[in-house]
Amino acid sequence: MAGDLVNTLADLKEQEVIKIAKDRLSAGEEPLKILDDARKAMGIVGKRFADGQYFIPDLVYSGEILKAVTEIVKPKLTKVAETKRLGKVVFGTVAGDIHDIGKDIVVFMLDVSGFEVFDLGVDVPAQKFVDKIKESGAPIVGLSGFLTLAFDSMKQTVEAIKDAGLRDKVKVMIGGGQITDEVRKYTGADAFGKDAMAGVSLAKKWIGAG
Amino acid sequence: MGKKWEEMSSDEKQEEMFAKWLSPKDPEGKDLKFQSPQAEKAYKERITRIKDAVQMKKLPDRVPVFACPSFFPAYYAGITPQEAMYDYEKCCMAFKKFVMDFEPDGNLGAYVPGPGKLFEILDYKLYSWPGHGVAPERSYQCNEGEYMKADEYDALIDDPSNFFSNTYLPRVFGALEGFKMLPTLTGILEMYGVAVNFIPFGLPPVQATYKALFEAGAEALKWIGAIGAWNGEITAAGFPIIAAGFTKAPFDVIGDTLRGTRGVMLDMYRQPDKLLEAMDRLTPLMIKMGVGTAMMVGHPIIFMPLHKGADGFLSDEQFKKFYWPTFRKVMMGLIAEGVVPMPAAEGHWTTRLEVVQDLPKGKTLWMMDQSDMVKAKKTLGKVACLFGNVPSDLLKLGTTQQVKDYVKNLIDTCSKGGGYIASNGAFFDEAKAENVKAMVDFAKQYGVYK
Numbered sequence: 279m280a281g282d283l284v285n286t287l288a289d290l291k292e293q294e295v296i297k298i299a300k301d302r303l304s305a306g307e308e309p310l311k312i313l314d315d316a317r318k319a320m321g322i323v324g325k326r327f328a329d330g331q332y333f334i335p336d337l338v339y340s341g342e343i344l345k346a347v348t349e350i351v352k353p354k355l356t357k358v359a360e361t362k363r364l365g366k367v368v369f370g371t372v373a374g375d376i377h378d379i380g381k382d383i384v385v386f387m388l389d390v391s392g393f394e395v396f397d398l399g400v401d402v403p404a405q406k407f408v409d410k411i412k413e414s415g416a417p418i419v420g421l422s423g424f425l426t427l428a429f430d431s432m433k434q435t436v437e438a439i440k441d442a443g444l445r446d447k448v449k450v451m452i453g454g455g456q457i458t459d460e461v462r463k464y465t466g467a468d469a470f471g472k473d474a475m476a477g478v479s480l481a482k483k484w485i486g487a488g
Numbered sequence: 489m490g491k492k493w494e495e496m497s498s499d500e501k502q503e504e505m506f507a508k509w510l511s512p513k514d515p516e517g518k519d520l521k522f523q524s525p526q527a528e529k530a531y532k533e534r535i536t537r538i539k540d541a542v543q544m545k546k547l548p549d550r551v552p553v554f555a556c557p558s559f560f561p562a563y564y565a566g567i568t569p570q571e572a573m574y575d576y577e578k579c580c581m582a583f584k585k586f587v588m589d590f591e592p593d594g595n596l597g598a599y600v601p602g603p604g605k606l607f608e609i610l611d612y613k614l615y616s617w618p619g620h621g622v623a624p625e626r627s628y629q630c631n632e633g634e635y636m637k638a639d640e641y642d643a644l645i646d647d648p649s650n651f652f653s654n655t656y657l658p659r660v661f662g663a664l665e666g667f668k669m670l671p672t673l674t675g676i677l678e679m680y681g682v683a684v685n686f687i688p689f690g691l692p693p694v695q696a697t698y699k700a701l702f703e704a705g706a707e708a709l710k711w712i713g714a715i716g717a718w719n720g721e722i723t724a725a726g727f728p729i730i731a732a733g734f735t736k737a738p739f740d741v742i743g744d745t746l747r748g749t750r751g752v753m754l755d756m757y758r759q760p761d762k763l764l765e766a767m768d769r770l771t772p773l774m775i776k777m778g779v780g781t782a783m784m785v786g787h788p789i790i791f792m793p794l795h796k797g798a799d800g801f802l803s804d805e806q807f808k809k810f811y812w813p814t815f816r817k818v819m820m821g822l823i824a825e826g827v828v829p830m831p832a833a834e835g836h837w838t839t840r841l842e843v844v845q846d847l848p849k850g851k852t853l854w855m856m857d858q859s860d861m862v863k864a865k866k867t868l869g870k871v872a873c874l875f876g877n878v879p880s881d882l883l884k885l886g887t888t889q890q891v892k893d894y895v896k897n898l899i900d901t902c903s904k905g906g907g908y909i910a911s912n913g914a915f916f917d918e919a920k921a922e923n924v925k926a927m928v929d930f931a932k933q934y935g936v937y938k
Contacts, residue, residue, distance in 0.1 A: 290757065292757070292758075332803075333800055333801070333802055333803045333806070334753065334800055334801050334802075335753035335754075335756055335757070335801075335802060335803075335806060336803075338749075338750055338753045338754065339753065339754060339757050342754060374622065374623060374626045375629070376616060376621075376622070376629045376631070377629065378632075379632075379749055401622075425626075425627065425629075425917060426880050426881075426884050426916055426917045426918045426919070427626055427627065427917055427918060429881075429884060429885070429918070430918075455835060455914075456879070456880040456881050456914060457881070458879070458881045460881050460882070460885045460886065461881045461885065463885075464885050473800070
């Protein structure tokens with residue numbers, strides 16, 4: 279029985295997942311164990327996405343099912359979950375750009391791959407990135423952008439990080455619809471990722487876990 | 489005596505549409521007066537070149553060249569996107585300068601910025617635009633949301649027009665709040681019962697909405713006055729505008745601005761039958777929209793921006809089940825009326841090429857952004873004219889030599905047997921002017937068919 283939640287969630291069977299979660303909870307099971315299984319399932323979802331078996335709709339749907347499970351379990355939670363995290367990442371769409379689909383996918387993949395992600399949202403001013411890097415001590419920064427106008431915002435953000443004396447403390451990755459290695463050179467970032475999986479591999483490599 | 493429209497085959501209708509495009513009219517319906525015999529000659533040569541590339545029956549004299557910017561003409565002319573949206577004269581000046589300086593065979597007109605004041609009058613919430621949520625020097629961007637709720641499919645399917653007027657429009661335009669109270673017009677049937685349907689029009693919120701509509705209408709007229717004059721002037725100078733108007737793939741209608749990306753993706757799992765039914769319902773409306781515009785303008789090409797069907801956004805299976813069938817139906821509906829659908833395959837469409845090549849030859853014109861062009865030529869390119877693929881990052885950051893090398897490689901890959909138009913691949917904001925120039929000029933010189 280215990281493995282059911284992991285596999286049904288990984289297979290995106292929403293109704294079954296909800297039933298299992300409720301049943302296990304009413305059978306008196308520790309809520310954290312249920313959440314732990316859900317997290318394992320999300321790991322499988324992430325792997326299937328990386329393998330090209332799952333696509334963006336599958337990620338979106340798995341996130342919705344996870345949300346439903348969390349809502350069922352939450353009222354019964356007595357202690358806070360302690361999950362071991364690989365490392366911290368500060369992430370956001372750069373100033374002047376409000377596109378979020380690509381950013382959300384990379385944040386999702388980093389999260390299910392074990393990273394603690396500080397998602398600053400969209401249209402994020404350079405200073406906000408700098409502040410969050412200082413506050414969190416995150417060694418990795420992800421800059422997302424869809425417009426050609428984002429090239430300059432990315433460049434300015436990397437410069438702001440440099441001006442704050444943080445450039446040698448962080449690795450910066452960039453990504454988005456029109457981002458290439460040419461753009462990476464222009465912005466002064468360390469690397470660019472052509473998709474979410476590339477972002478995860480970069481993060482893992484940079485913290486020495488990949 | 490020519491055949492009647494309804495007796496013509498789709499080939500004949502397409503010929504007729506191209507013939508109309510070849511002989512443009514002025515606003516009074518008379519033959520448009522060209523600026524000079526040279527301008528007229530250049531115009532006809534350009535249209536013929538595009539027509540030959542699209543129809544794939546004979547080689548054009550050379551590879552045609554398009555330049556398809558977003559806000560680039562504004563930056564290039566030294567005005568901000570905000571100025572381009574609010575000052576129609578400045579907008580027209582900028583887009584004219586763009587066409588005159590770069591001289592592409594096809595341009596997109598001066599429609600991109602649109603009337604900022606009108607959006608303001610209507611309190612348009614679907615977009616943030618310069619001065620309204622984004623900085624004056626930035627382009628407008630879409631605010632995705634669930635403007636149609638998950639449980640509203642039946643309302644959309646039952647009566648799309650009523651759903652739009654009474655539910656969707658009041659959500660995306662703050663000033664159209666009063667539309668929520670409108671009666672269902674199909675209830676106005678006979679004397680008995682007529683009057684009750686007019687009660688809403690006496691109520692302050694509805695009257696306020698109509699006041700906003702009158703203002704918006706006046707602004708729209710002002711805008712089209714400037715844009716219409718621009719179209720006449722640019723055409724008279726010998727430069728064809730590529731598309732008459734636009735329509736959309738039904739999946740994108742729902743996924744872009746009704747349910748949003750997240751909404752439509754969840755619907756594929758939770759209520760696939762409703763989603764499929766709604767797309768079927770929208771299909772004839774999207775055909776009518778495209779055909780109607782093409783007929784009105786007298787111009788065969790109808791733009792179809794494609795979004796949620798790109799690689800990765802759907803699995804192959806989902807693409808074949810949800811995206812492709814109604815997208816294809818819309819294209820076939822346009823083709824049947826002599827219209828040339830111009831889908832813009834934004835992003836990567838490499839994994840879709842084998843599916844979308846199921847189209848009649850010489851009837852469609854595809855803008856390719858970042859798809860694999862070698863594969864594109866071997867698949868979709870066998871039946872459809874392709875254009876695009878010169879990347880935005882290259883236009884902004886590359887050297888003129890790199891641009892020329894890229895265009896040379898593209899022409900070598902794609903121009904064999906016709907069916908290729910050189911162009912940028914994504915609607916661009918910022919670019920080096922010399923790179924845009926290099927793209928156009930080099931393609932004209934290198935793309936001559938010998």
